[in-house]
Amino acid sequence: MIDSRVNFSQDSGGQRMMPVISIQNLKKYYGKSRGTDAVTMDVEEGEIFGFIGPNGAGKSTTIKLLLGLLKADSGSASIFGADVLKDSRAVKGRIGYVPGDVRYYPDMKVSYLLDTTLRFHQKNPSDYKGKTKEICEIFSIDPTKQFESLSLGNKKKVAIAQAVIHNPDLILLDEPTNGLDPLIQKNLFDYLRSVNREGTTILFSSHNLAEVKANCRRAGFIKDGKIIETEDLSPNGNQEKVVTIALPESCSFTLPSSLPGAGRLLRKEDGKYSFHYAGNPESLLSYLSTLAPSDVLIEDESLESRFLSYYEGGIRE
Amino acid sequence: MNVFRLDFHNQRKSLLVWASIVAVSVLSFMAFYPSMNSTDMAAAITSQASAFSPEMLQAFGLDSLPDFTRIIEFYAYLMQYFALAGACYAAILGANALIGEETSGTIEYLYAQPVTRSEIFFQKLLSAVTSYSAYCLAVALFSYLSVLVFKAAGTDLSDTFAGITKITAGLLFTGFIFLAVGFLLSVLLKSQRSVAFLATGLVFGTYIAGSFAMAFEKKIDGIRYLIYLSPLHYAVPADILRTGVEPANIWTGLGIMIVSIGLAYFLYQKKDLKS
Numbered sequence: 001m002i003d004s005r006v007n008f009s010q011d012s013g014g015q016r017m018m019p020v021i022s023i024q025n026l027k028k029y030y031g032k033s034r035g036t037d038a039v040t041m042d043v044e045e046g047e048i049f050g051f052i053g054p055n056g057a058g059k060s061t062t063i064k065l066l067l068g069l070l071k072a073d074s075g076s077a078s079i080f081g082a083d084v085l086k087d088s089r090a091v092k093g094r095i096g097y098v099p100g101d102v103r104y105y106p107d108m109k110v111s112y113l114l115d116t117t118l119r120f121h122q123k124n125p126s127d128y129k130g131k132t133k134e135i136c137e138i139f140s141i142d143p144t145k146q147f148e149s150l151s152l153g154n155k156k157k158v159a160i161a162q163a164v165i166h167n168p169d170l171i172l173l174d175e176p177t178n179g180l181d182p183l184i185q186k187n188l189f190d191y192l193r194s195v196n197r198e199g200t201t202i203l204f205s206s207h208n209l210a211e212v213k214a215n216c217r218r219a220g221f222i223k224d225g226k227i228i229e230t231e232d233l234s235p236n237g238n239q240e241k242v243v244t245i246a247l248p249e250s251c252s253f254t255l256p257s258s259l260p261g262a263g264r265l266l267r268k269e270d271g272k273y274s275f276h277y278a279g280n281p282e283s284l285l286s287y288l289s290t291l292a293p294s295d296v297l298i299e300d301e302s303l304e305s306r307f308l309s310y311y312e313g314g315i316r317e
Numbered sequence: 318m319n320v321f322r323l324d325f326h327n328q329r330k331s332l333l334v335w336a337s338i339v340a341v342s343v344l345s346f347m348a349f350y351p352s353m354n355s356t357d358m359a360a361a362i363t364s365q366a367s368a369f370s371p372e373m374l375q376a377f378g379l380d381s382l383p384d385f386t387r388i389i390e391f392y393a394y395l396m397q398y399f400a401l402a403g404a405c406y407a408a409i410l411g412a413n414a415l416i417g418e419e420t421s422g423t424i425e426y427l428y429a430q431p432v433t434r435s436e437i438f439f440q441k442l443l444s445a446v447t448s449y450s451a452y453c454l455a456v457a458l459f460s461y462l463s464v465l466v467f468k469a470a471g472t473d474l475s476d477t478f479a480g481i482t483k484i485t486a487g488l489l490f491t492g493f494i495f496l497a498v499g500f501l502l503s504v505l506l507k508s509q510r511s512v513a514f515l516a517t518g519l520v521f522g523t524y525i526a527g528s529f530a531m532a533f534e535k536k537i538d539g540i541r542y543l544i545y546l547s548p549l550h551y552a553v554p555a556d557i558l559r560t561g562v563e564p565a566n567i568w569t570g571l572g573i574m575i576v577s578i579g580l581a582y583f584l585y586q587k588k589d590l591k592s
Contacts, residue, residue: 030589069428069590093431103422103592105327112326120319120430162426 018081020045020170020201021066026075027225028061035061037225038075043203048196050212050219050233051205054311058225059205060100063174067097079170093121096163100174100205102155106148110141110158114165121166128165135161138187152179160188164195171195173204177211189215209303219303221310228310233303242266242305244274245288246295259287266309276301320432320440325447328410332448335406336455339399343456346395347463353385354469383555388468389480392460393554396484399456400491400549401520406452407492408516410445411499413509415585420509422592438585442500442578449492457485480558487552487562494548494570495520497577504584523547545569 019042028035036058043049053059064070066077068088077084079091104113114132115125125132136143139157150158156179163171171192177185192202193215206212212219213233221229240263247253253273255262261279268274277284277298288296383390415438418424427437460481464474499516506512527547534541544550551566 064425067429069425069592071587071589089431089433089436092429095429097425097429099422099425099429099592101422101425101592104426105323105423106421107330108327116319116323117430119322120432 018045019043021049021077021079021203022081023062023066023077024075026062026065026077027073028065028070029073034058034225035070036065039222039225039227040075041220041227041230043201044218045201046196046199047217048192048202048204048215050216051203051222052207052209052212052219052307053205053222054207057222059222060174061225062222063097063172063203063205066172067092067095094169096166096168096171098156098159098163098171098173098176100178102152102159104147104155104158106146108147109143110136110145110147110150110161111143113147113158114143114162117162117165123166131167132165135165138191139184153181153184156180157184164191167195168200170201170203173202175205175207177206177208185211209307213303221307223310229306231303231306240276240278240301241298242274242301243277243284243288244272244295244297244299245291245293246272247291247293251291253291256287259283264309266305318440319430320427320437321444321447323427324414324441324444328444328448332451336452339402339452339456340459342402343395343399343459344463344466347392347460347467350388350391350467351469353391354388355386386469388464388472389477389558390555392464392477392481393484393558396488396554397549400488400552400554401524403449403452403456403488403492404495404520404524404549405517407445407449408495408499408502408519409513410448411496412502412506412512412516414441414445414500415503415581416506416509416512417503419591424590425592428590434586435582438582445496445500446493449496450489453485453489453492456488457481460485483557483561484554487554487557490562490567490570491548491552494551494573497574497581501577501581504581504588520549524549548573 021041021043023039023041026036026039029037039058039062051059051062061070065072066079066084068085071085080094082091084091111132114135118125118128132143135141139161141154141157141161145154147155147158156176160173160176163173176188180188189211192204196202204216217232217234219231219233220227221231244267245253249271251271253268255265255275259279260283261277263276263278266274266276272295284298383394385391385394418427428434461478464472464477464481468474468477495516498519502512502515502519506515523546527544527550530540530543530547531550534544548570551570552562556562
């Protein structure tokens with residue numbers, strides 16, 4: 001289900017913005033095993049987009065389909081308006097990619113890998129010495145080391161460096177903070193935010209909801225190979241509340257269809273009922289007064305509760 | 318040509334190892350030539366050879382007994398075994414070329430760069446061809462050197478060097494066939510782990526089939542066609558010196574190369590690049 005409440009397809013002037021990534025019904029099965037099942041989503045120009053989902057939900061498969069490593073069974077994907085398969089070379093010329101599992105050439109020096117990446121992007125490594133030095137300093141990378149001698153975290157840092165060294169217009173990161181210490185995590189997001197301010201679009205997948213909340217303007221939730229929700233994470237974005245009421249055990253509670261803005265019932269536990277609410281406060285208070293609850297809690301919905309409601313299957317009793 | 322550059326950079330160590338081993342081996346085995354260069358030794362070999370059945374002699378490439386007192390014939394006899402090593406190297410090079418990146422996971426780096434599958438395919442093919450050509454060049458150079466060091470007095474150097482060049486060309490030809498078949502294997506295999514076993518199995522399996530066919534072609538009807546299964550029998554070094562390579566063998570070899578590379582290219586365009 002694609003969120004229709006949030007529309008980032010229009011800028012403040014009401015002009016339609018071109019999505020940098022546009023995915024339509026992208027389906028990929030590995031034999032009988034599901035990779036993605038009709039993924040549809042857009043990532044708009046200049047945004048940081050979080051891609052959230054549990055292991056096996058289809059995040060990495062989607063990213064690999066975007067890169068053309070995997071061939072989709074059906075559906076289509078375009079980046080910067082160009083088909084990811086037909087215009088593979090041109091599309092990838094504008095992308096930097098950090099894989100989830102970093103495996104590069106074991107006996108290659110980091111400096112050679114970075115230079116090779118620049119050459120692939122038609123850039124002369126000697127013109128990028130300053131940039132290479134800067135990136136290595138930001139991510140605490142020793143460019144003289146051989147790749148096989150690096151720890152997991154240092155390998156990840158090299159992957160990040162090679163993804164950004166050529167100033168891409170779009171950076172795809174598959175769980176980039178796995179294995180990174182907190183300091184480098186901070187440096188990574190500081191860097192990503194700084195290049196984002198200069199116009200670079202970023203999509204990263206993650207299990208870490210806090211880093212998604214802190215850095216992304218929007219997030220897509222993927223479950224069983226489908227995007228089930230796209231969430232506005234900006235301060236003025238999601239206005240939904242979670243309302244929890246406590247009622248005497250003798251009372252039963254069902255969500256009123258007459259209350260505009262009442263959403264899903266999230267939890268029913270020991271006489272306490274939680275539900276989404278996105279209507280106006282007066283209507284809610286007026287409705288609650290008719291129930292005479294023994295306790296009421298109205299709070300902003302957290303990303304965590306969203307995540308749990310999506311992946312724990314809705315009502316929890 | 319960045320894929321070529323990267324791939325050749327990654328292959329340079331293995332090329333150096335293979336070329337060094339074969340260079341040392343060529344020099345070591347050619348060091349036996351001076352002891353062969355005597356009429357007594359030639360007579361002894363002829364006498365020993367007569368004890369074997371014609372089939373055995375054929376299987377070991379001794380059907381028309383070489384004149385080991387001539388350095389080029391001694392060299393040609395040795396090279397039929399070096400050709401086996403060269404074929405193994407070529408088959409392994411080809412078979413590792415594409416699946417190697419998937420097994421090691423480096424394809425995620427390589428294919429995230431602005432390159433197409435066609436560029437990866439053809440530049441890796443060129444890299445493998447270059448590596449194998451460099452290997453053959455090393456074999457040729459150390460062969461020339463060994464002749465200069467171990468030749469007998471009165472050896473016609475220009476004739477001998479021309480013979481070495483022809484045999485090296487045969488080594489290139491048979492190696493390219495195995496490299497092309499290896500390339501096809503590289504697209505079909507799911508992992509690199511069995512590459513060395515399969516590649517050497519391919520070389521020795523086809524060689525044994527060809528040797529068997531040669532040994533029994535007069536006794537078993539139709540078995541001679543099995544020779545076409547063995548690229549190493551298309552350009553046997555001693556035959557190259559005597560008669561050159563038969564046109565039918567050249568066309569068969571070229572056909573195998575074209576079909577293997579064409580099929581490999583077609584399949585590589587369609588497959589998932591898994592890591």
